Amino acid sequence: MFEEVENVYRIMVSLMLMPLMLFIILVWFIFSYQKRKFLYENEKKDAILREQSLKLQNQEAIEHERNRIASEMHDELGSGLTIIQYLSDAIISKTDDPVILEDVTKIAGYSGVLVRNMSEIIWAMNSRFDNLDGLIGYLRRYIVEYLEDNKMDHSFVADNFDPKTIISGEKRRNLYLVVKELLHNSIKYANASKIIIEIEAHSEIVIKIIEKNGIGFDPQIKKGDGNGLFNIENRMLRIGGQIMYSKDNGDMAMSICLPLNTDNFQIKPKQ
Amino acid sequence: MNFIESILLNLSIYDFILIITLVVLWHYKWKGYKSLPFFFEFILSITILEVIVQVYWKVNFKTNLFIFTFIAMLSIGYYFYVYYDYFKSKKWSKIIRVAFLIWVILSLYLYNFDLYNRTNFEPLPYFFGISVVAILIFKYGYNLVFIDEFREITKDPVLYISLGIILFYVSSFTHMLFINELLTGYTLDQKFSDLITYTNIFISLGYLGAALCSKK
Numbered sequence: 001m002f003e004e005v006e007n008v009y010r011i012m013v014s015l016m017l018m019p020l021m022l023f024i025i026l027v028w029f030i031f032s033y034q035k036r037k038f039l040y041e042n043e044k045k046d047a048i049l050r051e052q053s054l055k056l057q058n059q060e061a062i063e064h065e066r067n068r069i070a071s072e073m074h075d076e077l078g079s080g081l082t083i084i085q086y087l088s089d090a091i092i093s094k095t096d097d098p099v100i101l102e103d104v105t106k107i108a109g110y111s112g113v114l115v116r117n118m119s120e121i122i123w124a125m126n127s128r129f130d131n132l133d134g135l136i137g138y139l140r141r142y143i144v145e146y147l148e149d150n151k152m153d154h155s156f157v158a159d160n161f162d163p164k165t166i167i168s169g170e171k172r173r174n175l176y177l178v179v180k181e182l183l184h185n186s187i188k189y190a191n192a193s194k195i196i197i198e199i200e201a202h203s204e205i206v207i208k209i210i211e212k213n214g215i216g217f218d219p220q221i222k223k224g225d226g227n228g229l230f231n232i233e234n235r236m237l238r239i240g241g242q243i244m245y246s247k248d249n250g251d252m253a254m255s256i257c258l259p260l261n262t263d264n265f266q267i268k269p270k271q
Numbered sequence: 272m273n274f275i276e277s278i279l280l281n282l283s284i285y286d287f288i289l290i291i292t293l294v295v296l297w298h299y300k301w302k303g304y305k306s307l308p309f310f311f312e313f314i315l316s317i318t319i320l321e322v323i324v325q326v327y328w329k330v331n332f333k334t335n336l337f338i339f340t341f342i343a344m345l346s347i348g349y350y351f352y353v354y355y356d357y358f359k360s361k362k363w364s365k366i367i368r369v370a371f372l373i374w375v376i377l378s379l380y381l382y383n384f385d386l387y388n389r390t391n392f393e394p395l396p397y398f399f400g401i402s403v404v405a406i407l408i409f410k411y412g413y414n415l416v417f418i419d420e421f422r423e424i425t426k427d428p429v430l431y432i433s434l435g436i437i438l439f440y441v442s443s444f445t446h447m448l449f450i451n452e453l454l455t456g457y458t459l460d461q462k463f464s465d466l467i468t469y470t471n472i473f474i475s476l477g478y479l480g481a482a483l484c485s486k487k
Contacts, residue, residue, distance in 0.1 A: 018441045025409070032416040033424070040421035 124173035133163035190214035347400035428481035435477015
């Protein structure tokens, strides 16, 4: 009887001992695993932060370089071209020789075009203008000057946008060239009484050019005629945007759309 | 009572879990998913042996000891293979190969090459095998926490099968160790007999967990 009780006791102790040991081991395992998981997640977060910081550093370096090139182009090439233009103008005012006059006039014209093109490149390269304020301000100046030079009645409306929204130099330059080409076509072919430009920007920037009471055009036919519209569409596709055309009675509208959110991860350019 | 009725009457909870595991594995196999190596074949064999053959044996030969021992040996052999497949290092592959060989020789020696006509359960081969597997499970856990690159273990089939085996091992250890003593006291014997039936649920749940972790 005593032996039987001892046996049962021995069995019960063994029964309790192993689950207890396993329980301790499992608790240790779960604790160690959670600790490892915590360390791993922290390491992962650190790695992401390091990667982001590296990206920012690279981006800053690129922007610094862009600004340096833009500044040197402005200072060295720009001043040189302006001097050429002034000297050409001075020769034009002094000479009576028609051959020299014709050549120097050409030089003055080319240098004027070069100064303008270079200022466009400098504007596109300078990260200080990598925002909607920079883009819309530049567009406003160009559009108003161009339409006034061509004696076209116009209105420019751009109130609904956040000036600090980031937009890259490449996109700014392409948008500017597209607007330039469209306005050039409007002046040349549309025979409109007025040109209205409306700009809105929320998740995407929409630049709408409306030719009032013009002859309008069929974009499908126009695309086959020359490279103008084809190039415009290609430019927009390259930067992830699109262009749409619509005609309502005598009004022809061209809308340029470009999503903005893709550039928002960029760092704010140093002012 | 016909054979089908006998099978249905003898089905316990862990048998049901085994059948569910088999269905899950068949479903995943059909979808092209993969789990542990030869897992479907192993579960299919175990289910047939547990659900059908064991009952047939019990009905016709009055004891299921042969099938019980055969299932235990088959399972341990498969566990060896699972961890052999899992540990890629040469050192541990060699250790597992040597341990497996010792286990086979020990089993053949103790069963005296005659498993079929035995009238009592020989716990030593079983203990040796399952103890080596338990060591491999602890090594697996140690690697997971300290050696291997960190990974989420919630979808690791080896984790579930390891948990099933270790819980079964711990809860059935005493029963197996004192099996011959327990055979004398019929009250305790009944309680422990019920206990082992319940401990099998752990291992069946481990199989089910591993089956549910099948992936493309």
